[in-house]
Amino acid sequence: MSFANLNSNLVRLGAASAAVLAPVVAFAQEAAPAAAEAAAAAPDVAPHVVYIMNSLLFLVSGFLVFFMAAGFAMLEAGLVRSKNVSMQLTKNVALFGIAALLYLLVGYNLMYPGDNWTILNVIGAFSITSLQPVGATAADVDVGYASAGSDFFFQLMFCAATASIVSGTLAERIKLWPFLVFTAILTGLIYPIQASWKWGGGFLDTNFGFLDFAGSTVVHSVGGWAALVGAIILGARAGKYGANGQVNPIPGSNMGFATLGTFILWLGWFGFNGGSQLAMGSIGDVTDVSRIFANTNMAAVGGSLAAMALTQILYKKIDITMVLNGALAGLVSITAEPLTPSLVSAVLIGAVGGILVVVSVPLLDKLKIDDVVGAIPVHLVCGIWGTIAVVFTNPDATLFGQLASIVIVGLFVTISSAIVWTILKATMGIRVSAEEEMTGLDVVEIGVEAYPEFTKR
Incomplete structure (x- = not known):
């Protein structure tokens, strides 16, 4: 049967049938000009298709980014000592739940205020997120965008990822409940306020022309700044730094878990960056998503290989932790602009990220800032680099707009995080005792050891 006959039959089935089958027709638009006849006969088909495909992109990308929570958990479980593994796993489960609840109650509408600004383009009004009605019709939704549920679900995952960055840096010496209190404030207030300045139509977007496609600054550097401030106030692990600048390496417990976690994060990043296209209702959108996927992958490749080569040159041996963080560094570096680079440019952007991690x-x-998993180099340093790198491939970006936005977000997150960490330190206390740190947080904070047959002898 020819495409013309197929489309003729679809028209006779009516608008409802055409709406259901429209995705099949849409994939063959160039080969089947008669699809225009079907659209003319059922003018509401195209908007329905856009709505359905956009919502699908948000949902699929959202659960890919959700899977990154498992990646963070496995990465951290592998890079901490065996006596602290259950603590890290608990933190990663708990922080996701807290992020989801606070993003529902406060964060989402604070981040996307629309016309509901309390201070124009700076702070949105507080309100609780609500979904569209059950069995919504075209009259109930904006058919040119995605469903409210899919949008909330997708954006929530970015919020939770920000908190996961902080978890790994402060591992092995922070108390559980003060960390979770900080997580609530980070995900409910700090993250959504600064994100509204770019993604909610705030002043960084309107006044500075700031470009951050999927969050090198909005997500990754925010987590990095919060982690940096926390690490400074919390202090280093016992025995990490000796006299005369001596650094004592503290190996992780399981490089298999760390490697698995890295690959899970790598997979999730396709949803992280690809879903940030925010549209899949046209050939152009789908082509762009595929371009984003390809560039995201090649940046990770560039980062891992560059880190591998540099550690071989500097230390005469390849450090697997550097290779893993090199891949993540490449992913963070490309996140600010994964669409416009060529494949070669993506490799180079990622490679610079891998080098920055090793350095x-x-x-x-040297500064005696103890970052257990290397999250500050990966997410903060490479988040800054990736945001600057936008100017090399996107002509709409300006160096001033990118740098000014990095500084503004950095100052806001640093100052607000410092205030919260200082208050928590003065009230609840944020660090376990020296004896508890020596024993391990699995015993003193959680009560369930990850490896009891090895730690109890």
């Missing part, structure tokens, strides 16, 4: 880790050690 940044010993720099932090």
Whole structure:
């Protein structure tokens, strides 16, 4: 049967049938000009298709980004000592739940205020998120966008990822409940307020022309700044730094878990960046999503290989933790602009990120800032680099707009995080005792050891 006959039959089935089958026709638009006849006969088909496909992109991308929670958990479980694994797993489960609840109650509408600004383009009004009615019709929704539920679900995952960044840096010496209190404030207030300045139509977007496609600054550097401030106030792990600038490596418990976590994060990043296209209702949108997927992958490749090569040159051996963080560094670096680079440019952007990680880790050690999993080099340093790198591939970006936005977000998150961490330290206390740290947080904070047959002898 020819495409013309197929489309003729679809028209005779009526608008409802055409709406159901429209995705099949849409994928063959160039080969089947008669699809225009079907659209003319059922003018509401195209908007329905856009709505359905956009919502599908948000949902599929959202559960890919959700899977990154497992990636963070496995990465951290592998890079901490065996006596602290259950603590890290607990933190990752709990922080996701807290982020989801606070984003529902406060964060989402604070981040996307629409016309509901309390201070224009700076702070939105507080309100609780609500979904569209059950069995919504075209009259109940904006058919040119995605469903409210899919949008909330997708954006929530970015919020939770921000908190996961902080968890790994402060591992092995922070108390559970003060960390969770900080998580609530980070995900309910700090993250959505600064995100509204870009993604909610705030002043960074309107006044500075700031470009951050999927969050090198809005997500990753925010988590990095919060982690940096927390690490400074919390202090280093016992025994990490000795006299005369000596650095004592503290190996992780399971490189298999760390590697698995990295691959899970790598997979989730396709949803992280690809879903940020925010549209899949046209050939152009789908083509762009595929371009984003390809660039995201090649940036991770560039980061991992560059880190591998540089550690071989500097240390005469390849450090698997650097290779893993090099891949993540490449992913963070491309996140600010995964659409416009060529594949070669994506590799180079990622490679610079991998090099920055290898250079940044010993720099932090010189400053005696103890970052257990390397989250500050990966998410903060490479988040800044990725945001600057936008100017090299996107002609709409300006160096001033990118740098000014990095500074503004950095100052806001640093100051607000410092206030929260200081209050928590003065009230609840944020660090376990030296004896508890020596024993391990699985015993003193959780009560369930991850490896009891090895730790109890």
